[in-house]
Amino acid sequence: MKILVCISNVPDTTSKITFTNENTAFNTAGVQYIINPYDEIALSKAVDLAAAASGSVTTITVGDASTEPTIRKALAIGADNAVRVDATASDAWFVANQIAAYAKNNNFDLILTGRESIDYNSAQIAAMVGELLHIPSVSIAKGVQVTNGQASVEREIEGGKEVLTASLPIVIGTAEGVAEPKIPNMRGIMGARSKPLEVIAAVAVDPLTTVKSYATPPARGSVTLVNEDQVDELVNLLHNNAKVI
Amino acid sequence: MSVLVYIENTEGQFKKSAFEAISYGKAIADQLQTEVIAISIGTVKEDELQKLGGYGAARVLNVSTDNLSSFVNQAYASIVATAAQKENASVVVLSNTFSGKGLAPRVATKLSAGIVSGASALPQINGDTFEVQTSAFSNKAIATVSIQSAVKVLTINPNAFPSKETGGSATVEAYTPDIPSTDFSTTVQEIVRATDTISLPEAEIVVSAGRGLKGPENWGMIEELAKVLGAATACSKPVSDAGWRPHSEHVGQTGIVVSPNLYIAIGISGAIQHLAGVSSSKTIVVINKDPEAPFFKVADYGIVGDAFVVVPKLIEALKKHKGN
Numbered sequence: 001m002k003i004l005v006c007i008s009n010v011p012d013t014t015s016k017i018t019f020t021n022e023n024t025a026f027n028t029a030g031v032q033y034i035i036n037p038y039d040e041i042a043l044s045k046a047v048d049l050a051a052a053a054s055g056s057v058t059t060i061t062v063g064d065a066s067t068e069p070t071i072r073k074a075l076a077i078g079a080d081n082a083v084r085v086d087a088t089a090s091d092a093w094f095v096a097n098q099i100a101a102y103a104k105n106n107n108f109d110l111i112l113t114g115r116e117s118i119d120y121n122s123a124q125i126a127a128m129v130g131e132l133l134h135i136p137s138v139s140i141a142k143g144v145q146v147t148n149g150q151a152s153v154e155r156e157i158e159g160g161k162e163v164l165t166a167s168l169p170i171v172i173g174t175a176e177g178v179a180e181p182k183i184p185n186m187r188g189i190m191g192a193r194s195k196p197l198e199v200i201a202a203v204a205v206d207p208l209t210t211v212k213s214y215a216t217p218p219a220r221g222s223v224t225l226v227n228e229d230q231v232d233e234l235v236n237l238l239h240n241n242a243k244v245i
Numbered sequence: 246m247s248v249l250v251y252i253e254n255t256e257g258q259f260k261k262s263a264f265e266a267i268s269y270g271k272a273i274a275d276q277l278q279t280e281v282i283a284i285s286i287g288t289v290k291e292d293e294l295q296k297l298g299g300y301g302a303a304r305v306l307n308v309s310t311d312n313l314s315s316f317v318n319q320a321y322a323s324i325v326a327t328a329a330q331k332e333n334a335s336v337v338v339l340s341n342t343f344s345g346k347g348l349a350p351r352v353a354t355k356l357s358a359g360i361v362s363g364a365s366a367l368p369q370i371n372g373d374t375f376e377v378q379t380s381a382f383s384n385k386a387i388a389t390v391s392i393q394s395a396v397k398v399l400t401i402n403p404n405a406f407p408s409k410e411t412g413g414s415a416t417v418e419a420y421t422p423d424i425p426s427t428d429f430s431t432t433v434q435e436i437v438r439a440t441d442t443i444s445l446p447e448a449e450i451v452v453s454a455g456r457g458l459k460g461p462e463n464w465g466m467i468e469e470l471a472k473v474l475g476a477a478t479a480c481s482k483p484v485s486d487a488g489w490r491p492h493s494e495h496v497g498q499t500g501i502v503v504s505p506n507l508y509i510a511i512g513i514s515g516a517i518q519h520l521a522g523v524s525s526s527k528t529i530v531v532i533n534k535d536p537e538a539p540f541f542k543v544a545d546y547g548i549v550g551d552a553f554v555v556v557p558k559l560i561e562a563l564k565k566h567k568g569n
Contacts, residue, residue: 013498013518017385026382037499092350093359118383118498122362127318127350136319136430139347142492152434156343156493158255159444162316163435176485176492176500208359208394212376215387217524223531223541228550231558234530235566237546242528244450244507245474245566 001055001146002106003046006099006113006125007074007082008036008089009067013118019214026119026214035070037181038114038174040077045179046112047078049146056080058106062089062098068197075192076184082195087202090210092120096128097205103133108169110151115140115173126173137171138164144178248274248281249334251325251352252297252305253344254289262340262447264300264408269367269401270338271301271411276370277335282306283415284328286313286321291417298415300408306420312429315436316344320428322351327422329356334396336368341400342446349400359392364399365525367406383498383521403447404504445494448477450507451526453496455481455519457512457533457552461489466556467511473563479503481513497522512552515540532556 011017012032020027035043046057059074061067062085071082085098103111116123123139130137142161143154151170154163154177184192226234238245250270252263267283274281280303285294287309294305308324325348329337337356339349341363353360361377365387368377375397381388445451452471458464464478471478478494485495496503498518508526513519515531515538523529524543531544534551541547548555 011382013383017382019386091359093353096350096354120381120388121383121502122360122379123346124350124353124360124362127347128354130319131322131351131354134427137347137351138431139318139350140343155347157436157438158260158342158447159442160436160438161493162433162437164431164433166431176495206393208357208392209361210391210393211381212389212391214381215389217380217384217387220524220529220543220545223544223547225541225547225549228548228555228558231548231555231562232565234546234548234559235562238507238528238530239566242507242545244528245563 001050001053001109003050003055003057004103004106004108004111005039005043005046005057005059005079006111007039007043007059007061007071008114008117009033009061009063009070010036010117010119013037017216023213023215033070035073036114036117038116040181041176041178042112042114042174043074043077043079044182045144045174047182048179049110058083060085060099060102062087062095064088071197072192073184075195075197076188077182078188080195082197084197084199085202086199091207092122092124092128093209094205094207096125096132098202099125099129100132101203102200103129110146110168111171113171113173115175123173126171130171133171135169135171136166139173140175141172142175142177144172144174246277246279247332247334248277248279248336248338249325249329249332250281250283250302250338251348252283252285253340253342254285254287257287257289257293259293259296260447261408262342262403265403265406266338266340266401267297267300267302268408269406272367273336273338276367282332282334284308284325284420286324288314294417295415298413299410301411301413302415305415305417307417308420308422310421315433317429317431318344318347318351319430320424321348322355323424323428324422325352326355328420329396337396337398339398339400341402345400349398353398356396356398357394358396358398359394360398361390361392362400363402365402365405368399380525384502384524385521402504404449404506443475443477445477445479445501446503448503448505450474450476451479451496451503451505452476452509452511453479453481453513454484454511455513456483464490466560470556470560473560473567481519510540511556513540514538515543
């Protein structure tokens, strides 16, 4: 089984998010980058599936050379080889087209990606890649099983879950529950240095969206503290002032 | 020109987010001085479809063939995209629900349309420029995104835009576009719905608890508080990681992002990753015995006290309030 895992290079979850160039660009100064946590789940699942079916795991990342430490970490976790599309990930449409163009020529049985990246959170890649390749997709999967060329996927729905099946190939966006994130061991880290990392040129695609500016969310007012012996007062405030109950 | 809104149903019923979507579409149509057309897929009764007229839909396209009774995102995307072309839609609106997330990017791809997911306000339309706000960096920022394509696809978060009754009526038309059989690529085997709980992403009130509760056996009072308030229950990441509560309840940067009217956080310190998932809540109440807990800095109301003492008192006070 050949598996492709899409890896996004994102700011660490503890990063302070600030902007430069008159709030038109993310301020990368002092920011640590990590594998997008949902992509780490996808990768961990892929490594398990490949081990069970003597398959292979390839990762693909759209980004410049600064993303390579993140790609090496993915190799240390257990991917066999990596591809970097040498371009700026301008929007989801651009990225999905790069992934689809590479996948088209390489016949993967399974394409896994995180349910969303924690920087742009659009959750668009899985369904876009599925559409571009004319294959099924599940955007937010909580559980994935693959047997005899069939995928069984548990996906989240409002107030419950749905189990669906599809023939491979399929694109699946993974959420928590699909796999426990793997931590690279020393052997993996050493081995990652010599695993193949191929750099390819981007296919020409014009992005369809552009971020014009960023703002930080408005600060909240200060907290009104209520004595723990006066919970009636809290109920009163929620009813009469906040008007939420 | 028109605005097309895909209206999602749950077992034949339109939920609150469906009426929010049609109202959002109506407001955009007003800006563009055009009409809003709704499209419903699946088995929905005529009187339920008619309700959309009351929120501004001029027409409702009703696609209800047997093979579409369960959600197949490829087939649904073909239908919505075909309808968008037929109606010459310049904007297509969908709800940013779990199914909407699997559907909208496919619709956008079919239409070569730029898409913004989780729009938090109406777009600013000025001649050829079309800009809309959405959250970025897991709610730590707001991005203003410009869409360059002729057709635009927007998804709207639950609770982000209030539904508004306009008092009109709609004509319901049966619509049966040709869908290639290859679109029926996934088969739903099972749907499990928890009937007695409220869906977390759509909930107007959320009661959430963290490690301060010490163990899963202590969640009884959280569930009772939620029941009294008609709220959904949620938890912090350490709680779901420890297996005390299911992952589907984990609210935060790597879990579910919520924007209810009221978020009550009990025994949660307020790590930056958790705050990212709740910061767009309208009112936040924090109950924590540690007065230094960072959550108090973003709270509207707070009680410094032991959850095991405060929560039972709060349940009693709310019962008394409801009784009046």
